[in-house]
Amino acid sequence: MKKVYVNEERCLGCHLCEYYCAFANSGEAEFYKAFRLGRNAVPRIKVEDGNGINFAVQCRHCDDPLCMKNCIAGAISKVDGVVKIDHEKCVGCYTCVLSCPYGCVVADGGHSASKCELCTANGGIPQCVKGCINGAIVFEERGETA
C-alpha cells in the first residue's frame, strides 16, 4: 500500500508540512482560520530538528499497531491498511500516546486523540506531501505489506 515516506536529505526543517496537516484536519475552509481566532489546530505529522538533521515523521500504519492493541476503548482499528481512530468512541485517555513507539499519536485537546490517517477523510491525497515544496516527503508504494 502507499504510505508517506521521508527523504531526510531533502528536509530543511521548515515545518510547512505540519501546517498543511493541521489545516487539512481542522475542518476550516481557510488556512489562517485553523490557527487564529482562538483555534490552534494540532498537526499529526512531526518535524524533528535534533542532532543537526531534519525529518518529518507520522503514523507508520504498523503491521502490528500497538496503539490499536492497547486502546482501552476499542476505538482504533485498521481499515484497508490505514490505522484509524473512531472519535465517537475515543475518550482521550491517551493510552495510544503511551503506546506508539514513533510518538505519532497526538493529544488533540478536548476529549480525543488524533493521528495521521493518510488524509483518507480529506480527499485521499496526503496534504503534507502535496504541500512540501522540497519533495522531502513522498506518498508512494514501497512494496510493504499492508
Place this chain on the structure above:
Amino acid sequence: MKFDYVIVGNSAAAAGCIEGIREHDKKGSIAVISDEKYHIYSRPLISYLLKGDVKEKQMKYRPADFYKVNDVETLLGKRAVSVDSKTKQVQLESGEKIEYGKLLIATGSKPFVPPMDGLDSVKNHFSFMKLDDVKAIEKAVKKGAKVLIIGAGLIGLKAAEALEHYGCDMTVIDLADRILPSILDKQTSEIMQKHIEAHGVKFKLNTSAKSFNKNTATLTNGEELQFDILITAVGVRPNTELAESAGGKVERGQRDAAPNSVSGKAEPADNCLAARSNSIHARGFITDKKQAVKGVKNIWAAGDCTVSEDITTGTSHIIAIMPNAYAQGLVAGHNMAGAADRYERAFPMNAIGFFGLHIITAGNYTGDCYEEVDGENVKKLFSANDRLNGFILMGEKITRAGIYTALIREQTDLSTVDYDLLCKAPQLAAFAEEKRLDILSKGGGAA
C-alpha cells in the same frame, strides 16, 4: 454443549483470545461465557458513562457484529462455577455443563471490600467496576449528594471525577499518605491532589473508615462523616476460584526487591511502588509464557486474574491493565489454536487523566532520575545500568510518551542512543542513523 474453545470472561483478554484463535483457526467452534449480560464492553469507560461523556452504545470494546464476524457463540448472563479438567467441562450455576477442547480463564477481578463494622447498615453502598455499578449509582445519585469514596486510587478518583458532574459534595479517604500511590511518587501525587482539590473534591489521607452506623462513617482518626452515597474502591482481588477448582496453581505476587529511589531520595520499596495497592501482592494464576496455566492441561489464563513477570523489576505480580490483558489473551489464543507465541514484555503502564490533567506512567521508579518540574507539567525518567526503568509524565510533558515506553519495552541499551537528547524531548533523532532510517523506512516492529 461442546465447543473446541471455551472462554470464561468477556473483556479485553477474551477479545485478544478470540482474535488470536481466528488468526490461525477459522473453523473451530468458540463459546464465550460471562455472568454479565452485555456485549463486550470497556470496563474503564464506566466513569465516562457516569460522567456523561459517552453513551452505553459507545462503550462497546469491539463492534456490534464482533461475535458474528468471529463466529462466536455467547453464553451471557451465565456464571461459571467450576471446572473439571478431567472431563473437560465447565459447570454453570444454572446446572448446564459446557464441554471444552481448550479453555481460557479470563475471569478478571472483583472489588475488595475490607471488613468494616456496620457496613451492612449503609444505604447506597456501591463498588465501581462494572456497567451495572454505574446503572445503580445513576439511580441513587441526586444533584448535590454527599459522596464518600474510600480509596484514592485510579478507580476511586475516576468515580469522583464523574460525580463532580452531578454537583456532588465529595470526600475521598485513603489509608495511604498520598493519592494514586500505585502510579505516582510523592511530588507528582501532591500536584495531582491540588489539581483535583481545585475541583471541589476533599481528601482525608492517612485514615480509613473504622465503622459505619447507617450513613455515618467513623474514621480511624476519630472524625465522623455523614454521606448519602458510599463508594468503596480500596482495591481488587483476582477471581481465581475457577482455575483453582480445575487444579491450577495460584500464588501470591512477589514484592519488588529493589529499593526505590525517587527524586534522589531513597525510600523503602513499600512506600513507593506499592502502595501499588494490595492487588499487586494478591494471589493470581501462574501461567507459563504461552499463558498456559501451570499444573493442568488444556487450560490457559489471561488478564487481571494472572501473575505476569515484570521486565522492569524481574519480579512476578499482577499487572492489572487492559493492554496487558489483551496481549496475554492474544498470546493464549495463538497457542490454543496451535501456533507458537510467547508473552515476554509485560510491565506496568498507565495513561489516565483527572479533571483535564493527564498523566502517563510506566515501569518502576528506581535508579537515576532526570527531572523537569514546571507547575503541572512534569517529566521524570528513571534509568539504571543503561536501561530506562520507568517514567512519570504529566500535563504537556505526555507528548510522544510512546518513544520512552518503547525504550522500556525493547530494553534499549541507552548507550546506543543520545540519551541527553531523549531526556529533553522524546525523539527519533536520538537513535543512531541506521536504526533511525530503519524506523522511518517501514512500519511496525522498530524503535
